[in-house]
Amino acid sequence: MKIKKVMALTMASAMVISMALSGCGSDGGSETKESSTQGEGAKSGATEVTFWTLNTRQNAVDPIVEEFNKQNEDVHVTVSYYDTDGIKDACKVAASSKTLPNMWFNWGGSLGGFYAENGLTYDLTDYAKENKWDEKFTQTSMDLCTLDGKLSGYPTSYNVLGVYYRKDIFEENGIAVPTTFEEFEAACAKLKENGITPISTAGLNGWHTMRFVELLIEHYAGSELHDKMNTFDESYDNDAVVQALAKYQEFCEKGYFPDGFLTQDPNDTLIGMANGQCAMDIQGQWQDGKIIQEGLDMDQYGVFAFPSGETNRMSAFAEMTQFNVDNTEEELDACMRFTDYYYNEENTVKYAEYYNLPLPVVGAEMPEGQPNVPVLLETSEKNGIFTITDQAFPTEVADVLFNAQDAIANGQMTPEDGAKSIQEAIEAYNNK
Amino acid sequence: MKKKKNYTRTDKAAYFFLLPAAVIYLSVIVAPVCYSFFISLFKWNGIGEKQFVGLSNYINLFKGDKIFHTAIINNLIWIVLTIFVTMTIALLFAVILSKQFRGRTFFRGFFYFPCVIAPIAVAIIWRWIYNPNIGFINEFFKALGINFTQGWISDPNVSLYAVFAAALWQAIGQPMILFLAGLQAISPDVLEAATIDGANGIEQFFLIKVPLLKDTFVIVIATLIVAAMKVYDVVQGLTGGGPNNATQMLSTYMYSQVFQYNNVGYGTAVACIMVLMMMIVIIPYVSFTAKED
Numbered sequence: 001m002k003i004k005k006v007m008a009l010t011m012a013s014a015m016v017i018s019m020a021l022s023g024c025g026s027d028g029g030s031e032t033k034e035s036s037t038q039g040e041g042a043k044s045g046a047t048e049v050t051f052w053t054l055n056t057r058q059n060a061v062d063p064i065v066e067e068f069n070k071q072n073e074d075v076h077v078t079v080s081y082y083d084t085d086g087i088k089d090a091c092k093v094a095a096s097s098k099t100l101p102n103m104w105f106n107w108g109g110s111l112g113g114f115y116a117e118n119g120l121t122y123d124l125t126d127y128a129k130e131n132k133w134d135e136k137f138t139q140t141s142m143d144l145c146t147l148d149g150k151l152s153g154y155p156t157s158y159n160v161l162g163v164y165y166r167k168d169i170f171e172e173n174g175i176a177v178p179t180t181f182e183e184f185e186a187a188c189a190k191l192k193e194n195g196i197t198p199i200s201t202a203g204l205n206g207w208h209t210m211r212f213v214e215l216l217i218e219h220y221a222g223s224e225l226h227d228k229m230n231t232f233d234e235s236y237d238n239d240a241v242v243q244a245l246a247k248y249q250e251f252c253e254k255g256y257f258p259d260g261f262l263t264q265d266p267n268d269t270l271i272g273m274a275n276g277q278c279a280m281d282i283q284g285q286w287q288d289g290k291i292i293q294e295g296l297d298m299d300q301y302g303v304f305a306f307p308s309g310e311t312n313r314m315s316a317f318a319e320m321t322q323f324n325v326d327n328t329e330e331e332l333d334a335c336m337r338f339t340d341y342y343y344n345e346e347n348t349v350k351y352a353e354y355y356n357l358p359l360p361v362v363g364a365e366m367p368e369g370q371p372n373v374p375v376l377l378e379t380s381e382k383n384g385i386f387t388i389t390d391q392a393f394p395t396e397v398a399d400v401l402f403n404a405q406d407a408i409a410n411g412q413m414t415p416e417d418g419a420k421s422i423q424e425a426i427e428a429y430n431n432k
Numbered sequence: 433m434k435k436k437k438n439y440t441r442t443d444k445a446a447y448f449f450l451l452p453a454a455v456i457y458l459s460v461i462v463a464p465v466c467y468s469f470f471i472s473l474f475k476w477n478g479i480g481e482k483q484f485v486g487l488s489n490y491i492n493l494f495k496g497d498k499i500f501h502t503a504i505i506n507n508l509i510w511i512v513l514t515i516f517v518t519m520t521i522a523l524l525f526a527v528i529l530s531k532q533f534r535g536r537t538f539f540r541g542f543f544y545f546p547c548v549i550a551p552i553a554v555a556i557i558w559r560w561i562y563n564p565n566i567g568f569i570n571e572f573f574k575a576l577g578i579n580f581t582q583g584w585i586s587d588p589n590v591s592l593y594a595v596f597a598a599a600l601w602q603a604i605g606q607p608m609i610l611f612l613a614g615l616q617a618i619s620p621d622v623l624e625a626a627t628i629d630g631a632n633g634i635e636q637f638f639l640i641k642v643p644l645l646k647d648t649f650v651i652v653i654a655t656l657i658v659a660a661m662k663v664y665d666v667v668q669g670l671t672g673g674g675p676n677n678a679t680q681m682l683s684t685y686m687y688s689q690v691f692q693y694n695n696v697g698y699g700t701a702v703a704c705i706m707v708l709m710m711m712i713v714i715i716p717y718v719s720f721t722a723k724e725d
Contacts, residue, residue: 088692089687089691089692092478092691092692092694093691095478095479096478096690096691096694096696114694118477118479118480120479203586203674203675204671204672204674205672206674258564258565259564259565259581259583260562260563260564260565260582260583260585260586260587261586262586262674262675263559263562263585263586263591263670263671263672263674263675264559264563264586265559272565277565394693395692395693396692396693396695399688402674403674403676403677404676406588406674406675406676407675407676409675410586410587410588410675410676412588412676413676432475
């Protein structure tokens with residue numbers, strides 16, 4: 001009887017612990033939300049504001065918010081964390097129930113544009129004029145945050161994507177940085193021959209694999225047609241897209257991506273690079289910060305522009321903090337004070353690996369210890385940029401592209417049908 | 433002649449005590465369901481003006497939406513698997529765990545244990561188990577010297593079943609506990625009498641235990657069907673409905689339409705169909721079994 005009691009108690013404890021652990025485990029989870037309040041709760045009479053941001057930045061945001069709350073008796077910031085796809089969904093849910101926070105992290109293009117188009121974000125145009133933002137932020141970042149004719153966010157980063165590669169693997173295999181598409185293909189073939197998966201990608205939610213597919217489209221379509229297709233001025237159902245999707249299919253068949261990549265988590269692509277199974281990964285300049293966070297050897301990692309042809313344009317996107325249109329003056333002021341504090345020099349230097357540096361401000365300095373950041377930004381200035389596809393496309397069209405990627409990789413769809421399905425989705429969206 | 437109903441003081445008190453629950457039920461369940469049906473008759477992005485479209489959302493779903501058709505089929509497959517696999521294994525475990533043996537309490541807890549883990553955590557655990565490069569299953573085969581790798585959740589031919597296996601691991605606990613409770617409620621005298629009459633173990637199980645577990649079966653089957661119809665977390669966490677909609681469920685599709693594409697009316701129509709499908713299965717089943725009593 002006693003044994004039974006002990007056993008029951010043990011099992012009950014195990015269950016409680018497992019419940020607690022499953023909660024902890026969800027911290028880095030793909031869909032779950034973690035919420036945290038810094039400090040000892042709101043001070044009486046303080047303006048309370050809420051902030052939603054990415055959980056990948058929690059190690060920096062937590063101490064920054066705590067310090068800000070300590071220094072500002074009249075403001076209390078509460079922060080909630082979400083993963084990349086979680087924050088997109090959470091904001092949409094909140095938007096439809098009119099429960100958006102006072103400020104939230106967002107991307108530019110169609111993702112942030114939804115909130116501007118529906119009058120949910122504070123139009124900062126006048127605020128920017130009054131506070132001379134044109135002297136503070138770069139024009140490119142201001143332009144990328146101007147959606148539906150409104151300055152709909154506080155620019156927080158400007159990102160360009162290139163091909164991160166393992167220098168040591170390239171060297172061991174006698175591969176030089178490819179300067180043409182043919183050289184890139186030859187490099188992939190050689191890597192595969194030597195037992196290394198050329199490209200680390202992960203298809204869960206589609207957007208990581210899209211980074212490669214859009215470069216193939218840029219290669220076959222050229223910059224002019226690609227831009228027109230992304231603004232829906234030209235059909236996606238054309239030879240260039242078919243060729244790009246056929247090349248993607250060929251890469252899948254040749255095993256240039258990891259086994260089972262279609263349902264792998266895109267936040268884990270660095271693992272393949274770190275353990276030497278993969279040689280390349282298409283990432284933005286934040287990857288340097290991630291390499292530092294993971295304690296990897298930065299000297300092993302280099303970056304180059306994908307040789308898509310013409311000037312080898314790179315995909316780019318902006319990030320911003322958007323503010324709720326329903327904020328009172330006090331709340332907006334509190335949000336601005338916090339955002340300015342969050343992006344001040346002291347914090348950006350102290351927590352450099354958790355920011356996508358350099359900040360999109362005039363005269364911003366390159367972050368120390370992140371050698372690939374200046375390479376990427378300088379190359380993008382020289383080569384030019386195009387808007388990353390999932391920000392150029394509305395979500396429902398982007399999802400059709402993602403489904404086509406999956407189906408083509410699995411041999412369920414031909415490249416011709418893939419191109420057709422994307423165009424059909426564009427037409428359906430336009431006719432909504 | 434109609435008999436006059438004999439309401440007593442107890443009857444009135446029962447209604448009185450039911451009132452708070454009824455108010456909550458009506459406001460939290462019934463009203464939102466009715467409002468959802470109302471929304472499903474509109475084209476609406478959740479924020480702007482609603483445009484009345486009648487039954488167009490329903491017609492479009494059944495007429496030309498291939499993803500919706502895939503989701504319905506997947507849900508039906510999931511229901512069948514749940515009834516035949518989950519319920520069978522749960523019953524088997526319950527029968528074994530109802531017997532007297534050393535460590536019985538431990539094993540009861542052990543098999544119930546996955547049930548208390550959040551489904552999204554289950555998805556994360558199983559994503560690593562299924563990882564074709566560094567995952568447990570393929571590494572296990574490698575350790576045994578078997579050269580076999582499988583993209584468990586990325587292969588559209590097996591992904592639905594692989595996701596079901598992950599869900600199964602978690603789903604067994606609840607019905608197992610219900611069956612266990614049902615088995616323990618069977619009087620030992622009945623089984624003893626059957627033994628004296630010469631019934632062997634299998635005969636006792638099929639001719640005595642199963643019929644006496646009828647009420648438990650009603651609850652288990654009903655709850656399993658409802659759970660199968662609204663399965664979401666584990667699918668969303670493992671595959672997000674992919675690859676290429678191979679694991680798309682009505683719930684995940686409804687979520688995408690409402691919260692990702694802002695097609696609130698269209699997505700709500702999916703939700704209404706889900707409710708309708710559940711009612712079509714559950715109401716006749718429960719009323720039929722109740723009638724037999």
